[in-house]
Amino acid sequence: MAEAEAGEAPGPRPLRFAARTGWDLSENRLASVLAAARRAGRALVDFTEANPTRCGIVDAAPLVARLGEPRGCRYAPLPLGDPGARAAVSRYYQERGLDVPPENVVLTASTSEAYGWLLKLLAERGDDVLVPVPSYPLLEFLACLEDVALTPYPLVREEGWRIDLGALERAAGERTRAVVLVHPNNPTGSFVRRDEAAALEALALERGLALIVDEVFGDYAHGDLAPDRLPSFAGRRQALTFVLSGLSKVMALPQLKLGWIAVSGPPELAAAAVARLEIIADTYLSVGTPVQLALPEILAARAPVQRAIQARVRANLAALDAAIAAHGGGAVRRLPVDGGWYATLEVPRVLDEDGWVELLVRDEGAIVHPGYFFDMPRDGFLVVGLLLEPAVFVEAAARLAARLSRAISGG
Numbered sequence: 001m002a003e004a005e006a007g008e009a010p011g012p013r014p015l016r017f018a019a020r021t022g023w024d025l026s027e028n029r030l031a032s033v034l035a036a037a038r039r040a041g042r043a044l045v046d047f048t049e050a051n052p053t054r055c056g057i058v059d060a061a062p063l064v065a066r067l068g069e070p071r072g073c074r075y076a077p078l079p080l081g082d083p084g085a086r087a088a089v090s091r092y093y094q095e096r097g098l099d100v101p102p103e104n105v106v107l108t109a110s111t112s113e114a115y116g117w118l119l120k121l122l123a124e125r126g127d128d129v130l131v132p133v134p135s136y137p138l139l140e141f142l143a144c145l146e147d148v149a150l151t152p153y154p155l156v157r158e159e160g161w162r163i164d165l166g167a168l169e170r171a172a173g174e175r176t177r178a179v180v181l182v183h184p185n186n187p188t189g190s191f192v193r194r195d196e197a198a199a200l201e202a203l204a205l206e207r208g209l210a211l212i213v214d215e216v217f218g219d220y221a222h223g224d225l226a227p228d229r230l231p232s233f234a235g236r237r238q239a240l241t242f243v244l245s246g247l248s249k250v251m252a253l254p255q256l257k258l259g260w261i262a263v264s265g266p267p268e269l270a271a272a273a274v275a276r277l278e279i280i281a282d283t284y285l286s287v288g289t290p291v292q293l294a295l296p297e298i299l300a301a302r303a304p305v306q307r308a309i310q311a312r313v314r315a316n317l318a319a320l321d322a323a324i325a326a327h328g329g330g331a332v333r334r335l336p337v338d339g340g341w342y343a344t345l346e347v348p349r350v351l352d353e354d355g356w357v358e359l360l361v362r363d364e365g366a367i368v369h370p371g372y373f374f375d376m377p378r379d380g381f382l383v384v385g386l387l388l389e390p391a392v393f394v395e396a397a398a399r400l401a402a403r404l405s406r407a408i409s410g411g
């Protein structure tokens, strides 16, 4: 004002972006090492490959072709999703003995979007949700975009990734709105135990919390689950529960962009949650019509797809174990997993995790995740994905195990 009074035109005001996306995108040390290896034209084997459409497991063409249905030419959006598609998700649970009626299914474009909607539904700005550590680092960004804080709770490695319920209870504060579970967890592959689920539901009731359960890998147990493990939270009635999943992992078709939320809990509360989710869904209408119309047929075709993925993952896990055993085992240990698409290696701390990753890229052209990417409890872990073509995986796993073994014995 003083300047204007003095007759000077005010200078242009600089445009400012909201802090929400002010992330540090500078290249970290590993990204630089990788970029250098690529520039040098090195042949790389990417054990972190998580995109199933690049791993030659499933012929997606006949499934994708189902999106060509002429009814998909018409746009008549329903916020919670096409009734036939919601019924197909309900059937998917019913076929596993889980009761999720179609009216409790909310379609989304992905599991990531489902998380975003649930944070909008449950949390005011500055509220928090409890998240497992270690786990997949997806929530950090989603929560930041919703102005929600994350409070970690630990999984105890020495006890088969048991939830530290005491720590979780202490972490739940006045502004905590939900507990997130990744079930089975990524990358630990651990399913929640039945007694943990019951304790969490009791806590949720007592503290007014919802449970958000990411079950994207729920169909990928390695064989029969131990009886103390809970196969799924879908349809449970005790606490308000949101089970998330979608085509990205259930059908290995992330490009179709269809996920869902299966809502359960005390019936009135579940119905109120669905009604409010409908408001959010109506604001975006984000799920494409063709994929919704094709969903019943796509989900009905899941058995051979999942068999092929399970066979791939188990064969690669066996190859990894064989490679470790062939090089003396002992110093390198593959941690037990109940399911999922990943394996975690515990390695001696003669190098830090970045050091191990760099060594493997430099000497073997093998890319693995450092454990800290998933917030492992301490240094000394490497994570490998299990989706690669077996011919590539077997040969590269043998080289990886050999190089680890040499480095451990001082070479």
Ligand SMILES: Cc1ncc(COP(=O)(O)O)c(C=O)c1O
Pocket: 050, 110, 111, 112, 113, 136, 138, 182, 186, 214, 216, 245, 246, 248, 249, 254, 259
């Ligand atoms: C545990 C977990 N949840 C969610 C996602 C994201 O799934 P979507 O593609 O449905 O957003 C991933 C992706 O890898 C994941 O590992």
